[in-house]
Amino acid sequence: MIDWAYQKWILPAFESGIKRRKTFHHWRDLEASQWWPRQQIESLQVRRLRDLLTYCNAHSAWYRDRWADHGIDVDAVWSLDDLRSLPITTREMIRENADAIRSRYPGVAFVSKATGGSSGAPLRFLIERDANDRRVAAAFRGYGWAGASPGTKQSHLWGVNLNKLPWRQHLKECLYARLLYRRDMLNSFEMSESNVSDYVNRLNRYRPKVLVAYANPLFVLARAIDERGLRTHRPESIIVGSEKLYDHQRELIERAFGSPVFETYGSREFTLIAAECDRHRGLHVTSENLIVEIVDDHGNPSAPGEEGQILVTDLFNTAMPFVRYAIGDRAVAGTGDCDCGRGLPLLEKIVGRQMDVLKLPDGRHLPGAFFPHIIKDIPAIRQFQAVQTRRDVIRLQVVVGDNWNADDRDALRQRILHHIGDSSQLEIQQVDQIQLTAAGKMRVVIGYSGPQRSHPSRIAG
Numbered sequence: 001m002i003d004w005a006y007q008k009w010i011l012p013a014f015e016s017g018i019k020r021r022k023t024f025h026h027w028r029d030l031e032a033s034q035w036w037p038r039q040q041i042e043s044l045q046v047r048r049l050r051d052l053l054t055y056c057n058a059h060s061a062w063y064r065d066r067w068a069d070h071g072i073d074v075d076a077v078w079s080l081d082d083l084r085s086l087p088i089t090t091r092e093m094i095r096e097n098a099d100a101i102r103s104r105y106p107g108v109a110f111v112s113k114a115t116g117g118s119s120g121a122p123l124r125f126l127i128e129r130d131a132n133d134r135r136v137a138a139a140f141r142g143y144g145w146a147g148a149s150p151g152t153k154q155s156h157l158w159g160v161n162l163n164k165l166p167w168r169q170h171l172k173e174c175l176y177a178r179l180l181y182r183r184d185m186l187n188s189f190e191m192s193e194s195n196v197s198d199y200v201n202r203l204n205r206y207r208p209k210v211l212v213a214y215a216n217p218l219f220v221l222a223r224a225i226d227e228r229g230l231r232t233h234r235p236e237s238i239i240v241g242s243e244k245l246y247d248h249q250r251e252l253i254e255r256a257f258g259s260p261v262f263e264t265y266g267s268r269e270f271t272l273i274a275a276e277c278d279r280h281r282g283l284h285v286t287s288e289n290l291i292v293e294i295v296d297d298h299g300n301p302s303a304p305g306e307e308g309q310i311l312v313t314d315l316f317n318t319a320m321p322f323v324r325y326a327i328g329d330r331a332v333a334g335t336g337d338c339d340c341g342r343g344l345p346l347l348e349k350i351v352g353r354q355m356d357v358l359k360l361p362d363g364r365h366l367p368g369a370f371f372p373h374i375i376k377d378i379p380a381i382r383q384f385q386a387v388q389t390r391r392d393v394i395r396l397q398v399v400v401g402d403n404w405n406a407d408d409r410d411a412l413r414q415r416i417l418h419h420i421g422d423s424s425q426l427e428i429q430q431v432d433q434i435q436l437t438a439a440g441k442m443r444v445v446i447g448y449s450g451p452q453r454s455h456p457s458r459i460a461g
């Protein structure tokens with residue numbers, strides 16, 4: 001009854017009435033189109049793709065020139081296969097050419113965002129306002145598959161309030177999360193093995209219907225519950241996102257809480273890209289808003305069962321178009337249809353984001369996502385890599401731009417030390433470039449694996 005009131009009345013009144021957002025309108029459309037046959041969804045994608053490409057050609061100088069250089073006629077793109085004739089866009093290209101990529105169409109309303117991302121170089125970008133409403137709507141739907149429609153009681157074990165907000169904004173965020181969206185926010189960055197029981201107590205008091213969490217802190221929490229036999233509230237489902245979820249983690253989390261786990265995959269650039277339904281056959285793609293391709297090293301579609309890099313085309317973000325954008329993660333495309341009956345295609349598995357967890361000398365676990373989160377707020381840093389060279393030493397290498405100064409360096413040091421405490425030593429080194437792995441990938445965060453050669457939380461390559 002309370003869920004119903006929030007979903008039918010309180011939240012729509014806020015989103016549509018006060019904020020003038022079209023989120024609920026788009027959400028209703030998405031709830032319907034997910035059941036369309038695959039072919040009908042693809043026709044919709046092609047129509048939207050043609051509009052997007054025509055728009056880019058007219059209003060984004062960078063795309064227009066690049067396609068012209070490649071001898072591409074966008075009017076000849078009539079199918080999803082035709083899209084493959086367009087060149088891939090990298091994060092680096094977007095960063096270097098942001099101004100020329102930006103749409104010059106007058107009156108485009110947008111919001112501005114930044115990501116630290118997993119590739120090590122911060123990226124600033126714009127999202128057209130309606131596109132933003134559409135992606136919030138897609139997140140409503142995807143979370144809804146796990147029983148977490150907006151307004152249901154949720155606890156979030158998430159990296160919150162990392163850089164201390166001014167009190168007014170802090171209060172606003174708290175009220176917004178707690179009263180409007182009924183979310184109890186638990187800060188994953190503060191969690192350690194010694195205070196795990198405080199987190200369990202808080203879950204037991206709040207009794208959320210759904211627990212939403214970063215994979216790695218949730219794993220630490222589940223392991224403690226399992227090992228110590230702690231009595232824990234059992235949510236109806238658990239949604240995991242933002243960090244790669246491994247099979248062994250999923251098993252332990254499901255055992256410790258006695259609740260099914262739903263994996264989600266998203267990014268700052270696109271919000272929710274794919275999410276699991278209750279059949280757990282893979283992750284359904286947000287195909288009405290995005291075209292997601294999985295391609296091999298030659299840019300051809302990966303064979304069934306083979307992993308490849310993920311390319312995303314955002315069909316709505318006209319403020320700053322992302323066309324065939326290499327997001328820096330890898331996945332295996334799914335085959336066939338899901339038993340649930342949804343026409344949305346599947347990703348069988350998200351393979352990797354190259355980020356480790358750092359175990360600190362005082363027993364706390366620092367998620368790899370911590371570093372991009374801090375560094376995205378310091379524009380002078382172009383690239384970085386954090387390496388835990390010993391259990392008590394973190395070496396942060398930074399490639400910096402001309403605008404880098406001593407204040408940046410102090411701010412960076414202070415923010416990191418604030419979180420890691422004084423049990424670890426922090427070395428900040430300015431370097432010309434960051435070393436890539438043998439496979440040519442950037443590993444942003446590398447945890448200390450001890451004298452032994454391998455570490456279970458690492459991703460090879």
Ligand SMILES: [Zn+2]
Binds near residue numbers: 284
């Ligand atoms: Zn399904």
